[in-house]
Amino acid sequence: MQTTTRAIHGEPTYTRVKREPTRLLSLYNTAPQAEITLEEFELYALDRLQILRSIESLRLRGMKGDEFRMKLEEIISACMPMTLGTAEEVRKDQISHFILRIAYCKTEDLRRWFLKHESELFRFRLERLDSNERAKFMEQSGLAYDVVSKEDVLRLKAQLQAVPIFSQQPGYGQGIHTVEVTRTQFFRIPFTQALDLVAHRQVFLEGGFAYVPVERLVSIIVARFRSSLSRGLLEAFGAMPYVLTDGRIAPLVSNMAKQYTGKDFSGTKTGDSLDLNDLDMLADRSMPMCMRVLHKNLRLEHKLKHWGRLQYGLFLKGAGIGMEDAIQFWEKEFTKIMTTDVFNKQYAYSIRHYFGKEGKRKDYTPFNCSKIILGPGPGHGEFHGCPFRHYDEANLNKLLERAGVGAMDRDEMIKLSKGQHYQLACMKHFETTHKGAESLISMDGVGNHPNAFFAASMAFYKEKNGEGGRKGGNQNPSSQTSASSAGPGEDAGDPASPHGESMEIGTGEGSPPA
Amino acid sequence: MTAAAENKENMEIASSNTNKVSVAAAAINDQEFSPELLRFFYNRLFPYQPMFKWLSYGNDPDNDAAHIVRDYFACREFSFTINDDIYIRYQSFRDASEMESAIQKKQPHKIDIGAVFTLPPKDHHTVKAEVREELGVGGKAGRHSDHIFPFAFLLRQAFKPVERELIFDIDMTDYDDIRSCCTGAKICPKCWVFMTMAVKVVDTALREDFGFRYILWVYSGRRGVHCWVCDPNARALSNDGRSAVVEYLSLPRGNEKSKGKNGGLSWPLHPSFTRAFDILEPMFESGVLGEAGQGVLDSENSWDTLLDTLPDEDLANRLRREMRRLTNAQDRWLEIKSQVRAASSAHASGNARRQSRGGRAGNGLFALDLWKYEVVFQYCYPRLDVNVSKGTNHLLKSPFAVHPKTGRVCVPIDPEDVDNFDPFRVPTLKALAAQIDAFDAQNAQNASAKALPDYKKTELKSAVELLERCVVDPVALATKRRLKLEREKEAAMIGDF
Ligand code: SF4
């Protein structure tokens, strides 16, 4: 791996990372000017991504309070310890943050996602500091607010007491209690920095200053973090053209947001191969909505357009259908409307291609949910994509109804989809169709990867029908293959890049809509 | 701007020139408002210079000292309504005299003031649309902020609002559900008291809670009041900041289940509410309760409606009987309050912890304590038009504009003396014309008096002085101080004391 000395972002003003070993937390106001290898570049970023995605999925599973904190702590110490403030920790923290900042600045959706989960991570780390460390951090970050003197607290006792504290930290109770005013430390903060509290009248104001009890400080600092990161993301967006001129970094950055950090189902070399004859049954029983739709339409119309073939074909491959079976499967269906000759010429090659037997001989990995959801949506006559993302309410409702989902569950899933929680809706789909699954099998990856959905369903039925062994089946949630994938230069054939070389698959048709 | 409007704008409007329009010509007919009166007003009375002094905040385009933003006033948007129906936006002027000639030429029936933009608004066509689009997101970074934004060179090109006064609009039509005296655009002294109360509560909160000092209250010309907060940090507020302030100043929206219109209060009461109550309750007693006000407690019907909102039915029934016995609204209110207080302490002592009616979750115990606040606030708490305040880019009628329906001038209101402000005594154009005549006649022999600016011969004199006292003078002083400080800082830096 070659070494790059390139600044990741912005002006080369920050050179003190290594000399600030006590720094446990940062507002990331200045980009690091650090030397890193391309390998580090990718590894660091993926480790951080893993943390942010874990935050998302913990929250999606409704996890709160101490349970949330414990789980997150575990994940953080596995991926990227941030407890000692050593030079190495700080370096990785800074670098990975700024890489992802660039990777996630391109669209409003990506920015919102990054902002939300970085803020959660920040809050978690801020809450973990003791009061001494917190004071130090605030001082370093220019958040050194005046402490209200004891005399002033006594003078304003009645007013301060009249402002209820609803603890807004996630996972805390929502009870009302009056501050034990004289024992509480208050900070004097310009009201413009406590707008949320001002708007909801949850703070006492005097002369343009908000009197914020220490318990509230966390929210204020997190709000500051949010707003400066939000600005930073827009700045990064503006700097994209410069970043993209670096041919080594550009592809890494461009694909980062689509990277899937869990098991990637690329080489399913498990013994459980599937019988083609079971596919119709399995589509109804064990496939996620996206694949179910593709399967049904293939059976109905005897064809699928490019993206549909790719999405479904790779899924089947990940599910354990070997190349010979795959060719047989597609041929049987397609030749109902075309000759074997046409099929062999136009389609068989591409199937061998994505099994790595033709062309660049690259073994393609099945699409994960992010790829499907963020990828090009289905156009007219196309059936790829994620129904939770790409179907309108009426169609989604119909689809779910036909899949036997009850009205109440349908409502909930539609609501989740509307709130852009497509993957959560998908998890819900799994739960309602696999009652009692949590106690039988591991559901890791459900809602993150169609193959994880399928594998979990298979394990569920195996377990239920008494065939199975231990809990979890062949799941291996900690396996991380993305980090060991080929170097960035060889990545161009990634089937997810919409107009990369993978377009040679199925040349018989036009390009999918953008 | 529509094409039609633009055409109209370019049309020569039957023009006055610099010749003074005579009082006699202006007052030919008996109306309070006419194009002639308006021309007379713009020619001889409109206080261009004081308005310019205010809106330039010490940034005089002819002052070449350092730290003066010479195009500050030029970047301010004005908009005109001509002939009641043609609306021209993005007018801007270098200085007082440019503003004067534009107003005299166009004879706007209405003048609105907008934001200060990154560029003079009249040039906004020259900014490329896509640049504007891309940078519409830039937070508060801008020409007048010292935050360094790496793409400032682009921002300078973009046309977007940078700052403006924090404004509030309180309109009597928002009080229609509680007004028994008038509806719609009509007002009378009975309902004007709502405006008085609003000014007092909002003004106190702006000063005490937010620390604002340069606050201008203005009569809207017909049935409401406007407020302009001119402190530098108020002008620089983000849209979020404006929303936060206006929400802080508004009553929480009650949920649908609660009975009273404003059942959103919760215990303990925020200090700003307790203070508002202390301001409002005496005025509620004297100006709203009885027949001199809205007659809230002067007939069986009216007190029934009020008592229906009590969260304690037995108490309400007891009070209904009492009401008949008592002879005036004030006494009834005192009786209600004292019985509610008694009942509330009985509740608190624990012998009656039953569910109160009304279903205010979590507040059941406090529902009785909150009740009197809810009643007073339902009538008296300021009802702000939230949307006017929220955006940096909202336009608001200029002080000293004339209301075409009433002919009254939008004069400033002294918040210290708002009790004595009478909208029916605000001068009309016709009255002002008569005042000049009278003054000149009285001072026929006194050349220096006759040479005074015309507005000083009329009631507008005190109105302009109020503008000067509220904002122009203190802001000028602050600017002087700021410039001195900057100069000292610079001197210190180059070691030249
Ligand atoms: S969330 Fe993933 S698995 Fe579920 S339907 Fe969408 S793409 Fe398929």
Ligand SMILES: [Zn+2]
């Ligand atoms: Zn009235």
